[in-house]
Amino acid sequence: MRTPGEFHTAHIPGSYNVPLDTLREHRTELRHHLDEQVVLICRSGNRAGQAQQALAEAGLPNLRVLDGGMLAWEAAQCPVTRGKPRWDLERQVRLAAGTTVLVSGLAGVVVPGAHLVGTALGAGLAFAAVTNTCALGMLLSKLPYNRGPKADIKAVIGTLAADRA
Template sequence: MTTHADKPRLDPTALRHLTGNGDAPRLLDVRTPGEFRTAHIPGSYNVPLDTLREHRAELLHHLDEDVVLICRSGARAAQAEEALAEAGLPNLRVLDGGVTAWEAAGGALTRGPDRWDLERQIRLVAGLLVLVTGVAGLFLPGLHLIGTAVGAGLTIAALTNTCAMGMLLAKLPYNRGPRTDVDAVVAALRGTS
């Protein structure tokens, strides 16, 4: 079995070349709607990772050309790649470094209202949990173990390339925005085929 690390990645310069010469692949941004509204690559479609996993069979019929999967840094896009590859879609690539690398390479972004991205929210919540339980543990013995559990969770997240805290934070109204309508995504994909 191949892992996403075995599959070719697309660097931002190569994607800029493809989008600039009119031979652009489908760009699927798998971040939360809140993150997508903050900044996204022009011409990309927002299909949050959970929605993509749940409706991959429906989406598969409208993704017959090359597809580039995008997230903030590449981790969620790699998970989306695995889900779509399992469903039988062969023409998949992940934008290496995600939107962060795209912007650093001078790629254009469509911007909306500024919000904190999911990874920054995870760092805030994890840091606050460790800080508060560490200080409170001075007065309430054993409470510091919550910080230890957070550290263990972050270690597991790094080793498995998944994040339970991120999945929970993605479900908050701040990150969800309006629910992604799969029919609207399919109609948009069909309209530009």
């Protein structure tokens, strides 16, 4: 359920990467290759919960979500396959939001109304907290730095089909 960049930075050995947006597009196709032994994993559990709901709507109601996601897995010192290190999206959001607020606040001294950019960003972050979504995080996940190798859904489905045979 993680972005390709997140997955390639650290993942559980033997796991498959199916980003949440890809899963939504291919959930009916995936349903034919999954059973109750599937554990959905993301960074903290939020996206995996969304994936569980999407797959339940496609007819797979008994899937599990790894409580606490990769953060909990790594905290428990369980095995992890590591790749190129990247900043977490949450850290990138904090950097982008903090820098924007700082710059707009400083610019507000010279340019009247510039501080309102920071105010708008604060409103967006409050909305993100209330709705448990993050538009800025979704936008940052689209940057080349965060993409990593594209998730190959056909290869994942092929492997799942071969494993079930």
